[in-house]
Amino acid sequence: MLYILNSYIFKLLFNVMIWLTLIGRGGQGIKSASHIVSTAAFLKGYYVQSQPIYRAERRGAPISAFIRISNEPILERGYIYEPSLIVIADESLFIDTNLNKDAILFVNTALDADKLRSLYNIENKRIITYNLTGLTLQILNKSIISVALAAVACRLIGLNLEEVEHAVIMQLEELNMQEEVDKNIELVRKVFELISNSNIENEKKRTKSVSVIDLSYHHPKISACYISVPANSISSEGWNVNKPIIDYDKCTKCMICFIFCPDSAIILNKDNYPVINYDLCKGCNICYVECPTKAIRLERNEATLDR
Amino acid sequence: MKRLLTGNASIATGAMLSNVEYIPAYPITPQTEIIEILSKWVREGKMNAKLVTFESEHSMITAAGAASLTGVRAFTSTSSQGLLYAFEMLYNVAGWRAPLLLANVSRAVAAPITLEPDHNDVLSTRDCGFIQIHAETCQEALDDVIIGYRIAEDDMVKLPVIVNIDGFYLSFTQEVVDVPSNDEVEEFLPEYKPIHGYLNAKNPISLGVAVLNSSAYSYFKYQMHLASLNALKVHEKISKDFEKIFRRRYYTVEGYMLDDADYVIVMSNSFTTLGKAAIKELRKEGKSVGLLKIRVVRPFPRDDIINALRGRKGVAVFDQNISIGGGGILYPEVVSALYHIDDRPKAIVSFIGGLGGKRISKEEFKHMISVIEDAANTHKVPSSILLFTDEDWSMVRSMLKIAKGDIE
Ligand code: SF4
Numbered sequence: 001m002l003y004i005l006n007s008y009i010f011k012l013l014f015n016v017m018i019w020l021t022l023i024g025r026g027g028q029g030i031k032s033a034s035h036i037v038s039t040a041a042f043l044k045g046y047y048v049q050s051q052p053i054y055r056a057e058r059r060g061a062p063i064s065a066f067i068r069i070s071n072e073p074i075l076e077r078g079y080i081y082e083p084s085l086i087v088i089a090d091e092s093l094f095i096d097t098n099l100n101k102d103a104i105l106f107v108n109t110a111l112d113a114d115k116l117r118s119l120y121n122i123e124n125k126r127i128i129t130y131n132l133t134g135l136t137l138q139i140l141n142k143s144i145i146s147v148a149l150a151a152v153a154c155r156l157i158g159l160n161l162e163e164v165e166h167a168v169i170m171q172l173e174e175l176n177m178q179e180e181v182d183k184n185i186e187l188v189r190k191v192f193e194l195i196s197n198s199n200i201e202n203e204k205k206r207t208k209s210v211s212v213i214d215l216s217y218h219h220p221k222i223s224a225c226y227i228s229v230p231a232n233s234i235s236s237e238g239w240n241v242n243k244p245i246i247d248y249d250k251c252t253k254c255m256i257c258f259i260f261c262p263d264s265a266i267i268l269n270k271d272n273y274p275v276i277n278y279d280l281c282k283g284c285n286i287c288y289v290e291c292p293t294k295a296i297r298l299e300r301n302e303a304t305l306d307r
Numbered sequence: 308m309k310r311l312l313t314g315n316a317s318i319a320t321g322a323m324l325s326n327v328e329y330i331p332a333y334p335i336t337p338q339t340e341i342i343e344i345l346s347k348w349v350r351e352g353k354m355n356a357k358l359v360t361f362e363s364e365h366s367m368i369t370a371a372g373a374a375s376l377t378g379v380r381a382f383t384s385t386s387s388q389g390l391l392y393a394f395e396m397l398y399n400v401a402g403w404r405a406p407l408l409l410a411n412v413s414r415a416v417a418a419p420i421t422l423e424p425d426h427n428d429v430l431s432t433r434d435c436g437f438i439q440i441h442a443e444t445c446q447e448a449l450d451d452v453i454i455g456y457r458i459a460e461d462d463m464v465k466l467p468v469i470v471n472i473d474g475f476y477l478s479f480t481q482e483v484v485d486v487p488s489n490d491e492v493e494e495f496l497p498e499y500k501p502i503h504g505y506l507n508a509k510n511p512i513s514l515g516v517a518v519l520n521s522s523a524y525s526y527f528k529y530q531m532h533l534a535s536l537n538a539l540k541v542h543e544k545i546s547k548d549f550e551k552i553f554r555r556r557y558y559t560v561e562g563y564m565l566d567d568a569d570y571v572i573v574m575s576n577s578f579t580t581l582g583k584a585a586i587k588e589l590r591k592e593g594k595s596v597g598l599l600k601i602r603v604v605r606p607f608p609r610d611d612i613i614n615a616l617r618g619r620k621g622v623a624v625f626d627q628n629i630s631i632g633g634g635g636i637l638y639p640e641v642v643s644a645l646y647h648i649d650d651r652p653k654a655i656v657s658f659i660g661g662l663g664g665k666r667i668s669k670e671e672f673k674h675m676i677s678v679i680e681d682a683a684n685t686h687k688v689p690s691s692i693l694l695f696t697d698e699d700w701s702m703v704r705s706m707l708k709i710a711k712g713d714i715e
């Protein structure tokens with residue numbers, strides 16, 4: 001079966017820089033994907049710079065990788081604020097992500113572009129979607145999408161199949177996964193087949209203007225660094241595959257779950273019973289493992305069922 | 308051979324090419340990758356070295372210093388709080404005159420906790436006797452390790468070296484690096500043969516002894532100072548050797564579009580790349596501007612700074628650090644170097660920016676230039692200026708609202 005996607009290929013012209021951002025979660029292989037893209041561009045002879053940014057270092061936390069590719073030495077570093085192309089590993093990331101509206105967007109999802117646009121209020125004119133997880137499962141028998149994501153990015157940038165295959169082989173060797181090479185090459189070729197060859201040129205970069213301001217002294221209530229709410233104050237809702245449920249008939253109020261919860265998502269009520277704040281619970285299941293009376297059970301989180 | 312390497316991989320590659328034999332280690336983000344790479348190479352037999360994990364950076368530095376004096380080339384690395392935890396022993400191993408190399412991956416110091424870089428960590432250690440080389444690119448990171456050992460082990464110096472790279476902006480950033488061959492490095496960096504303080508079971512010596520005598524203490528300390536200053540000459544000499552073999556030349560300070568520039572921004576480390584881009588753009592607008600990068604921070608390259616900055620109209624010293632209650636750390640050093648020359652710049656202004664890795668926008672670079680132009684014309688020099696924008700403030704405001712409720 002051959003899918004032809006409505007797609008866009010960037011052209012690396014002289015004095016043109018490609019700004020690419022890959023967005024995913026820790027554990028999805030974003031770093032690997034970024035290394036494959038940068039290696040492929042390097043093998044093609046371009047100047048390349050690539051950098052992942054993690055915040056919380058744990059599985060499930062959002063991670064971005066920024067890649068710059070140019071015909072000239074690169075006098076930039078760090079965050080890419082206005083990427084020309086954004087490749088997103090799954091649609092749950094729209095909650096955490098501010099998108100440059102001028103960027104071309106690729107999203108790994110089973111939904112089509114129009115559905116996505118209305119669901120998440122995305123203004124980007126050009127959105128390409130494809131169920132890469134499905135394709136990867138079909139070919140690799142597992143859902144590690146780093147190679148597929150890299151192949152999509154390389155294809156959209158306009159790199160050649162030859163360099164991309166070479167880069168994938170190098171990356172798998174680096175990870176001591178030589179036995180996976182054949183299937184991953186098959187996956188790369190499939191992605192290259194699925195995305196057609198219509199060319200567009202790089203958009204001009206839009207730059208927001210900022211100005212330097214004076215900072216005056218603020219009362220320590222404001223200017224000392226503390227948070228007046230428990231845990232991270234950033235909702236982890238939507239991270240958890242399973243949510244913990246407490247059976248108060250079995251609970252002995254031992255407080256072990258309260259102590260062990262790494263995100264302070266469990267508080268004690270006035271009778272000293274533990275109560276889980278599901279906005280803050282990231283679904284690590286530690287409370288479930290630690291509860292000595294097995295008073296905590298896990299239930300599949302309906303909200304994340306389709307991911 | 309040209310390869311794509313992260314800053315951390317560049318440091319590790321520099322250590323491997325220098326035939327490092329002993330690696331005491333302790334993990335901390337964003338440095339950990341260096342020891343992960345080295346431990347992989349040791350396991351695979353690519354390096355003939357012993358890697359030992361310690362219970363703290365304090366012991367790790369002690370082990371590196373002691374090992375270095377038994378006659379093995381010692382390498383270690385850390386970052387931020389790790390460097391501060393080792394602080395006491397930094398003074399000690401420098402006092403032992405142990406020529407080890409420590410890679411510091413800059414990360415802003417808590418509290419508040421963050422992961423991205425500024426230079427309060429590495430600059431807090433500026434007085435302890437380490438030579439300090441700060442890298443702008445992954446290429447420099449690799450080269451500085453090789454150059455660092457050559458300086459450290461020179462009999463005119465015999466002091467430990469810190470090579471500094473910025474967390475994230477270099478540590479995890481892949482760039483194209485020209486990786487030298489083993490043969491080339493062997494030609495440049497001779498085998499390490501210590502002739503002082505050689506710890507050896509056959510001829511026991513005592514190290515780090517108590518002198519309990521102020522004259523002796525003064526003597527030994529000032530000898531360290533002289534040794535550090537010698538490193539300037541040694542750096543110049545070995546840079547020529549380096550160029551012959553590797554076809555790249557390094558200086559203690561490096562100019563960018565500096566020749567005829569009336570206004571100059573002084574900076575260091577990886578953000579220098581951003582400064583260069585801004586200077587390039589300002590040149591296109593017809594501004595007479597340039598940039599001076601300080602690469603060797605200790606010993607302080609006083610004469611080279613005087614030569615680079617004399618006769619300029621205005622200078623902005625960009626400090627990516629903050630001495631609380633003082634200001635920028637490098638600013639007073641630059642100003643004092645220039646004070647006694649007649650053709651010193653009319654205005655030298657202190658800017659503090661990039662704290663916790665905060666990006667510096669083109670507008671902020673332009674702001675620096677317009678402030679020093681004003682100051683040079685009016686002879687009114689403002690006190691230190693924080694590079695902080697309306698956009699930064701609106702970001703902080705929204706975070707404060709989440710953290711503390713209403714902040715009005
Ligand atoms: S699963 Fe349990 S331990 Fe983990 S965050 Fe949620 S409440 Fe806390």
Ligand code: SF4
Binds near residue numbers: 246251254258294296
């Ligand atoms: S660990 Fe189990 S028994 Fe103990 S307080 Fe929590 S839910 Fe109750």
